[in-house]
Amino acid sequence: MRTLKFSRKSLGIPYAVFLVLFVALPLLVLVYYAFTNGQGQFSLANLTGFFTDPNTLGTLCYSFAIAFVTTAVCLLLAYPAAYFLATSNIRQKHVLLLLFIMPMWINFSLRITALKEILTLIEGNLALYPFFNAVAGMTYDFLPFMILPIYNTISRLDGSLIEAAKDLGANDLSAFIKITLPLSVPGIVSGVSMVFLPAMTNYVVLDMLYNSTYIMGSLIGSYFSAYNWHGGSMIALILLAIIILFTLLTRGMEDDGNTAKVGGALL
Amino acid sequence: MKKYARGLFILLVLVFLYAPILILIFYSFTTAANIGQIRGFSMHNYVTLFTTPELRDMIVGTIVLALSAAVIATILGTMGAIGSFYSSRKASAFIDSLNEVPVINADVVTGFSICILLVVVLGISKDSYLPLICGHVALCAPFVYLSVIPKLKQMDSSIYEAALDLGAAPATALRKIVIPQIFSGIVSGFALAITLSLDDYFIATYTKPATFDTISTYVVNATKGSQTEIKTALWALSTVIFIIVVLIVVFANFRSVRTERKERVKA
Numbered sequence: 425m426r427t428l429k430f431s432r433k434s435l436g437i438p439y440a441v442f443l444v445l446f447v448a449l450p451l452l453v454l455v456y457y458a459f460t461n462g463q464g465q466f467s468l469a470n471l472t473g474f475f476t477d478p479n480t481l482g483t484l485c486y487s488f489a490i491a492f493v494t495t496a497v498c499l500l501l502a503y504p505a506a507y508f509l510a511t512s513n514i515r516q517k518h519v520l521l522l523l524f525i526m527p528m529w530i531n532f533s534l535r536i537t538a539l540k541e542i543l544t545l546i547e548g549n550l551a552l553y554p555f556f557n558a559v560a561g562m563t564y565d566f567l568p569f570m571i572l573p574i575y576n577t578i579s580r581l582d583g584s585l586i587e588a589a590k591d592l593g594a595n596d597l598s599a600f601i602k603i604t605l606p607l608s609v610p611g612i613v614s615g616v617s618m619v620f621l622p623a624m625t626n627y628v629v630l631d632m633l634y635n636s637t638y639i640m641g642s643l644i645g646s647y648f649s650a651y652n653w654h655g656g657s658m659i660a661l662i663l664l665a666i667i668i669l670f671t672l673l674t675r676g677m678e679d680d681g682n683t684a685k686v687g688g689a690l691l
Numbered sequence: 692m693k694k695y696a697r698g699l700f701i702l703l704v705l706v707f708l709y710a711p712i713l714i715l716i717f718y719s720f721t722t723a724a725n726i727g728q729i730r731g732f733s734m735h736n737y738v739t740l741f742t743t744p745e746l747r748d749m750i751v752g753t754i755v756l757a758l759s760a761a762v763i764a765t766i767l768g769t770m771g772a773i774g775s776f777y778s779s780r781k782a783s784a785f786i787d788s789l790n791e792v793p794v795i796n797a798d799v800v801t802g803f804s805i806c807i808l809l810v811v812v813l814g815i816s817k818d819s820y821l822p823l824i825c826g827h828v829a830l831c832a833p834f835v836y837l838s839v840i841p842k843l844k845q846m847d848s849s850i851y852e853a854a855l856d857l858g859a860a861p862a863t864a865l866r867k868i869v870i871p872q873i874f875s876g877i878v879s880g881f882a883l884a885i886t887l888s889l890d891d892y893f894i895a896t897y898t899k900p901a902t903f904d905t906i907s908t909y910v911v912n913a914t915k916g917s918q919t920e921i922k923t924a925l926w927a928l929s930t931v932i933f934i935i936v937v938l939i940v941v942f943a944n945f946r947s948v949r950t951e952r953k954e955r956v957k958a
Binding site: 446505527621 | 782
């Protein structure tokens with residue numbers, strides 16, 4: 425009789441099966457649903473419908489607009505903050521860094537509630553500034569995810585490069601532009617990819633701040649509520665295409681620490 | 692002068708991140724129904740929070756879901772990482788790339804696609820909690836995998852070989868040699884899984900039973916309603932979560948400082 429032999433390789437089988445069943449298979453089903461109609465026949469109607477309807481195209485543009493502006497605002501706040509923190513010589517640096525990251529661990533819906541109360545107090549009626557509120561909400565939600573990777577990249581920079589540049593006659597500004605900024609690109613790219621894509625899809629932030637304009641995520645939500653699986657699948661597929669395109673563009677430029685997505689690694 | 696400007700910038704970003712939460716915490720201890728009203732001190736929000744069955748259920752539900760999803764994800768992800776680490780290059784590249792999908796994918800797409808497969812195609816009832824658990828494990832396990840893999844790569848593989856040479860069965864060697872060496876990765880993967888599950892909104896929305904709520908889904912629905920009682924009780928919830936997060940951060944930080952000091956003494 426052959427006894428069951430223990431092998432380290434076989435430990436991976438349950439996870440591989442899980443990934444196939446709950447990651448690969450759902451996406452295949454998504455493709456099937458996107459390209460069929462209610463009768464189960466092959467159909468391009470969902471695809472052509474999306475790209476010919478001015479409403480859905482408008483949603484796509486609005487999503488990009490929100491995502492671009494949110495990413496830009498996050499970058500403008502996060503880069504200087506991360507740079508000042510990483511290059512300062514205060515002793516309790518990691519405590520300050522923790523302060524920047526800690527909001528990640530507080531439930532986002534509760535944080536957005538807090539922001540909403542403040543914005544209501546300041547603006548009176550939230551409906552008056554929908555775009556501003558959406559960007560403020562997203563920035564509030566995602567800022568820590570931009571700060572962490574940039575901080576990590578800058579704090580790992582080889583300080584002797586900057587000293588060398590200064591020895592060779594560069595002033596602070598040109599040393600920054602020619603050395604620090606180019607070398608911190610990987611951190612910026614990581615941060616951008618952690619902010620841009622969620623900003624296109626996280627429609628709850630808009631909902632909570634009474635911005636009723638749709639972004640790409642809201643389309644999936646509304647198809648879901650209407651039990652329109654075929655339409656929803658097409659939107660999901662289009663989003664997936666954008667995500668893949670974005671990932672291919674940034675691949676190789678990114679910092680390796682993708683797990684920084686949640687920053688829990690610090691614990 | 693320049694130094695103060697830098698400090699001021701960091702301070703302003705921190706104010707942006709914390710002011711809404713801190714103001715909310717302040718008002719959670721009053722009878723005010725809106726921020727900006729000056730009212731007397733009261734703990735009534737905390738009483739409501741802990742005595743309303745609906746609120747208690749969703750808090751307990753969120754925690755039970757996070758713990759079960761994180762435990763399953765940690766077991767699956769760790770086994771997957773060990774298996775993939777010792778597998779052929781092809782097999783581990785396969786697991787690696789499938790593992791990458793939920794990490795880069797938008798949660799809306801992940802949630803929607805799992806809902807389509809399990810609920811629409813396979814007809815599994817959402818009331819069975821199976822879609823919800825599968826969805827959350829699919830969200831968390833990839834991050835466990837990503838935090839264990841680097842520890843396996845840093846591990847000294849000769850100790851495992853030595854244990855085998857000294858007569859240990861492979862399973863014993865794995866348990867006594869490999870697991871302890873990658874344990875810190877497993878722990879941070881588990882912590883990451885918990886935070887991801889706690890913060891999730893989209894996967895829960897698309898896969899949860901109609902009568903079940905997590906903190907995120909509950910809060911999002913509550914902000915659309917106008918029940919003042921519930922709204923201000925959620926301020927109290929924010930306070931409680933904020934305090935827990937601060938305590939965990941302080942504790943983890945204190946411990947890492949202590950181990951660091953110990954290591955320095957040893958050296």
